Amino acid sequence: MAESVFPPVPGQLTSLSNDIAAVAADDAPLPVLGFSAYNDFFVTGNRMRFEKRYFRRRARLNALAAQALLDPDADVSRLADVLWAVCDExxxxxxxHIHSPGRLSAEPPGVQSGDREGWGAEQTLDLFAAETAHALAEIVTGLGPRLDPLVSQRVRAEVDRRVLTPLADPRPLAWEGFGNNWESVCAGAAGMAAMLLLPPSDRLSSMLARCGxxxxxxxxxxxxxxxxxxGVDYWVYGFGYFVYYAVMLHEQTGVDLLDxxxxxxxxxxxxxxALGGGxxxxxxxxxxxPWLPAGLLSRLAERFGTPPPAVIPSFHDDHCxxxxxxxxxxxxxxxxxAVSTVADSDFLPDLAWVVDRGPDAVFAAKGGHNDEPHNHLDLGAFLLHVRGRTVLADLGAGEYTRSYFSDTRYDHLHPSARAHSIPVVDDELQLPGAARLATVVRHEVLPDGVAFDLDLTAAYEVDGLRRLIRRFRWWRTGRLELTDVVTADRPLPITEVFVSRYAPVVxxxxxxxxxxxxxxxDRPVAVDAVEATDHHGRPDVAYRVLVPVTAxxxxxxxxxxxxxxxxADRPLRRIA
Structure with a gap:
């Protein structure tokens, strides 16, 4: 199939091909996924220790497979051993993503429950099981007779048993109905595996109908x-697999999901x-x-005229x-x-995001509601990005653990209201839920910037608060006026919070x-520093400037x- 027969590597991919060769040359034993590693999450709630081992195995698999498919004379014996080892997992x-007796899932309630669906851990069809099935199916299909038939037969059997059998079964899978990246990744990867390994049949047709x-x-x-x-990371993930599946489906059936x-x-x-500069x-x-796959951007540029890739990610940019x-x-x-350009100002009305780009600084803010996928309590949050640094910040994702995807999610810094530049009203933070929403009152692109007003009243439950309007007026020359207009039945203490990863000087x-x-x-302010760990488990410190006002x-x-x-030491430049 076309996706597994790679053309000659252009010079722009030299660094990527060097990365592939270096990982493929590593002959150290594969990390062991023994019981202690597997059980660690269920005991401690820590995801990273097991997942680092798991992803290092996938790195070796991908590097050896890419090397073999790039070089028809490459020896595939070590790749065969890795394929066999993956089948042993x-x-x-x-x-x-596994729920078994006495063990809880770390994802939002209902994300994956093998036992509830009648499948054990080996046949839990989560994101990574589907991705593994697709990878193995494409690798053995691409290698064809170069691979020992016993290895190919085992891979095909394991993909069928672990992934295609649950996909063909009529019982609902836990992610069906999510409407987010789980749908496209699980269905897309499993559906591609089915198209690669199965002949035309009623079984394949039923699987593709389910994927559709x-x-x-x-x-x-x-x-x-x-x-x-x-966010953009999950756009890469969910939409990427949607596109990959759509292209293969079109090649095999003529159905064009991209139309x-x-x-x-x-x-x-x-x-x-985009804020500029990646x-x-x-x-x-x-x-x-985030990293954006160059192949995905190339295909989208050809089909939709969107900007082509500006950089080539390294092999290691995708840590999964x-x-x-x-x-x-x-x-x-x-x-x-072609040189890609972006508009001075973008507004996404359904998301209620605004991004406005000046010559040397960018302003962004958001509305929405507090029950979005991967939600943060952040209605009315904003950022200022200056010359490649986000000075007034949104912290993004924290470290994923069991409790991060539980009822205690908002006890964690990154998704909590404490980590966003939004007001605290009478000591009350914003509340979760779809009814806690920000209504766009005004959005107007002006010759020198943008005006963006949000009604945040529904985000709070405070006795005496009748209305809270947050008004942004941004000038691209580097000036932002933020005005909170409060209507109250009684005096209300308010703390305005401004968050940065840079220590402030007062x-x-x-x-x-x-x-x-x-x-x-024009008043005394307080500063506190809150420590946490970022998405990759590294120390992360948020500095919060607290400004008291009374409404x-x-x-x-x-x-x-x-x-x-x-x-002042150089001309203003256009951020692109």
Whole structure:
């Protein structure tokens, strides 16, 4: 099949091919996925210790497979051993996605429950089981007779037993109905494995019909603006697998899932969330600097005219080492001479995100509601990104643990209201739930910036609070005026919170971050530092500037002015 027969590597992929060769040359024993490693999550709630071992095994698998498919003369004996070892794994699903007697899942309630569906751990069809099935199916199909028949037969049997059998069974799978990345990744990867390994049959047709319904639900989870509430990282994940599946389905059946106006809007989403220089708005459980697969961007550029890839990610940028992303970069990447540009201002009305780009600084803010996929309590949050650094910040994703995806989610710093630049009203934080929403009152692109107003009243449950309007007025020359207009039945103490990863300096009636952004203040402020761990388990410190105000009974307006110090030693540049 086309995705497994790679063309000659262009010079732009030299670094990636060198990464592949280096990992393929590693002949150290594969990390062991023994009982202690597997059971660690159920005992401690820690995901990373097991997953690091698991992903290192996938890295070796992918590197050896890519090397073999790039070089028809490559020896495949070590790859055969790795394929055999993957078939030996107790389960291809992650422990965090498995529910068995006396053990709890770390994901949102109902994400994966092998026992509830009648499947044990070995046949739990989660994201990573589906991805593994697709990788193995594509590798053995691409290698054909170069691989020992016994290895190929075992791989085919294990893919069928672990993934295709649950997919063919009529019992509901736990992720069906989610309408997010689970639908497209699980259905897309499992569906591609089915198309690769099965001949035309009623069984295959029923699987593809099931996958088609999942893809419909996935698309329905997006608004007409094409925005991904989970952020750019999950756009790469969910939409990437949607595209990979759609291309293969079109090749095999003629059905074109990409021929949909909403798909074209979704394809443009990351460019609307771009802050410049490889940074993107890190709202929800996203990261500021996600990696975007070059092959995926090349295919989208060809189909929809979206910007082509500006950089080639390294082999290690995807710490989960997903075969589909790597293989499509090797198969689909095309050098492009076009220089991509982004608009001065983007607004996603369904997400209620605004991103406005000045010559040296970018402003972004969000509305939405507090029950979005990978939700944070962050209605009315904003950021200021200056010359490649997000000074007023959204922290993005924290470390995924069992409790991070539980009823105690908002006790964790990153998804909590404490980690966002939003007001605390009468000591009350924003509350979770779909009814806790921000209504867009105004969005207007102006010649010199943008005006963006949100009604945040529903986000709080405070006796005496009648209305809370947050107004942003941003000038692209580097000035932001934030005004909270409060209507109250009684005097209400309010704490305005401004979050950064840079330690603030408070002096001379001002707060300064990174000697770049200044907030004028006319009252004493407090600063606290909150420590946590980021998505990769590294130490992460948020510095919170706390500014007290009192909203009297009636209507009052409280304005805060931020100014960006632009570089005087060089001309202003356009952030792209």
């Amino acid at each position: 107790h389960t291809w699903a992650l422990p965090a 319904k999942a893809m419909d639900r996935f698309l329905a989870g997006y608004g007409d603006d094409g925005g991904c509430p989970e 949909d106006p909403k798909v074209a809007q979704i394809a443009a989403f990351p460019h609307k969330a 940074a993107y708005a890190p709202f929800s459980d996203a990261s500021e600097r 080492y997903r075969w589909a992303h790597l293989a499509r970069t090797l198969a689909w990447y095309r050098p492009a001479s 002096a001379d009636a001002a707060v300064r971050w990174d000697d770049t952004v200044t907030l004028d203040v 009297p009974a009636g209507e009052s307006a409280h304005t805060f002015t931020f100014s960006v110090r632009l570089r």
